[in-house]
Structure formats: C-alpha cells, structure tokens
Amino acid sequence: QITLKESGPTLVKPTQTLTLTCTFSGFSLRTRRVGVGWIRQPPGKALEWLALIYWDDDKRYSPSLKSRLSITKDTSKNQVVLTMTNMDPVDTATYYCAHSAVLPPRFDNWGQGTLVTVSS
Amino acid sequence: DIQMTQSPSSLSASVGDRVTITCRASQDISNYLAWFQQKPGKAPKSLIYAASSLESGVPSKFSGSGSGTEFTLSISSLQPEDFATYYCQQYNSYPLTFGGGTKVEIK
Numbered sequence: 001q002i003t004l005k006e007s008g009p010t011l012v013k014p015t016q017t018l019t020l021t022c023t024f025s026g027f028s029l030r031t032r033r034v035g036v037g038w039i040r041q042p043p044g045k046a047l048e049w050l051a052l053i054y055w056d057d058d059k060r061y062s063p064s065l066k067s068r069l070s071i072t073k074d075t076s077k078n079q080v081v082l083t084m085t086n087m088d089p090v091d092t093a094t095y096y097c098a099h100s101a102v103l104p105p106r107f108d109n110w111g112q113g114t115l116v117t118v119s120s
Numbered sequence: 121d122i123q124m125t126q127s128p129s130s131l132s133a134s135v136g137d138r139v140t141i142t143c144r145a146s147q148d149i150s151n152y153l154a155w156f157q158q159k160p161g162k163a164p165k166s167l168i169y170a171a172s173s174l175e176s177g178v179p180s181k182f183s184g185s186g187s188g189t190e191f192t193l194s195i196s197s198l199q200p201e202d203f204a205t206y207y208c209q210q211y212n213s214y215p216l217t218f219g220g221g222t223k224v225e226i227k
Contacts, residue, residue, distance in 0.1 A: 046219070049217065060214050061215075062215045105216070106152075106154050106169050106209075106211045107166065112162075112163055
C-alpha cells in the first residue's frame with residue numbers, strides 16, 4: 001500500500017524560505033521510472049504542478065517557479081524535500097506530494113496535503 | 121505550456137442523472153490525460169488515466185474518452201458521493217498542467 005504524507009510549517013512569513021518534506025512508504029525511489037511530485041492548491045482554486053524528482057535524480061520544475069524551487073530526495077529515509085524561496089502571500093496554499101510509477105509521469109497516489117499560510 | 125480548459129466550470133444535477141464534463145487541450149496530447157475527483161478538504165483521487173483507463177477500484181460508472189485535444193469524463197447514475205470537483209490533467213509534456221475544475225453540485 002502506497003502512502004505519502006507532507007510535513008512542514010503551517011505559517012511562514014513573507015520573504016522566508018519554505019521547506020516541506022514528503023515521507024512515503026510502499027514504494028522505493030530506487031525503482032526505475034518512479035517519481036515523486038509536488039502540487040499545490042490555493043484556497044478555492046485549481047491545482048498547480050510545481051516539481052517532480054525521479055528515481056535517477058532527474059528533476060523537473062514548473063517554469064514559472066523554477067527560480068524559487070528546489071527538489072531533492074533522501075532514498076534511505078524515503079523522503080522528498082521541496083524548498084521554495086522568497087515566499088509571498090499568494091503562495092498560501094495546500095501543498096500535496098504525489099507518486100508516479102510510469103513515464104510519462106501520472107500521479108496515482110497523493111498525500112493528504114498540508115496547508116501553508118504566508119502572512120506576517 | 122499546454123493549457124487545459126474544462127467546461128462547464130460547474131453544473132447542477134440530480135441523483136441518478138448522467139453527466140459529462142469536457143476537457144480541451146491547447147495542443148495535441150495524444151491520450152496522456154488523467155481525471156481526478158476531489159472532495160472538500162481532501163486530496164485529489166485519480167479516477168482515469170490514459171484518457172480512458174479506469175484506476176483500480178474505481179467504479180465503472182466513471183468513463184473517459186477522447187484523444188488529441190478533446191476529452192470527456194462521464195459519470196452515470198450520479199450518487200451523493202459523486203458530488204465533488206473534477207479536474208483533468210495532461211502529462212504529455214512539461215510543465216504538467218491541470219484544468220480549472222468542474223464542480224458537480226446537487227440540484
């Protein structure tokens with residue numbers, strides 16, 4: 001059974017850096033074609049893909065946010081970490097991590113999400 | 121970027137109705153199209169991938185069709201648990217993009 005869970009701060013101040021951790025079980029990021037992605041959703045709005053990291057450490061980013069994002073993995077801990085710099089109130093959203101087992105990637109299992117509020 | 125446009129943005133339907141949601145891609149995405157269901161306060165749930173393949177455990181009342189730029193999600197015999205927001209997403213190319221969502225409400 002695949003599970004993912006996001007963790008991190010619920011409140012960050014403008015200009016700060018957000019660090020979110022996705023801890024997963026039921027699969028390995030050493031397995032060929034496996035990837036973990038991050039998607040966010042502002043309150044009442046649609047989903048937005050942010051980043052994705054693959055088993056071979058290939059990384060993909062949303063072009064509109066690429067300069068602010070970094071995604072890394074710790075295979076031994078079954079974790080994927082997303083950092084987003086220079087946070088702004090418009091970045092207030094629920095942040096989800098999700099699993100993909102195929103190429104091209106599609107998200108078949110999602111974490112429960114974590115709400116991050118950006119406010120001074 | 122490939123733009124995904126869903127229509128309608130919302131619809132009202134009665135229990136037992138059949139509804140159809142349309143998703144249009146701004147360029148050819150072959151069949152790399154997924155549909156998700158999201159209920160309030162919950163994570164999206166994958167329903168359909170490759171435009172028409174049902175995820176394991178998803179009831180056959182859900183069906184998808186289309187290829188290229190035009191796709192549809194149909195839900196037959198709506199039940200109370202089907203009232204939710206539905207999103208399409210293309211995974212043909214980066215950046216991965218989602219539609220704006222279709223909220224299915226009870227009439």
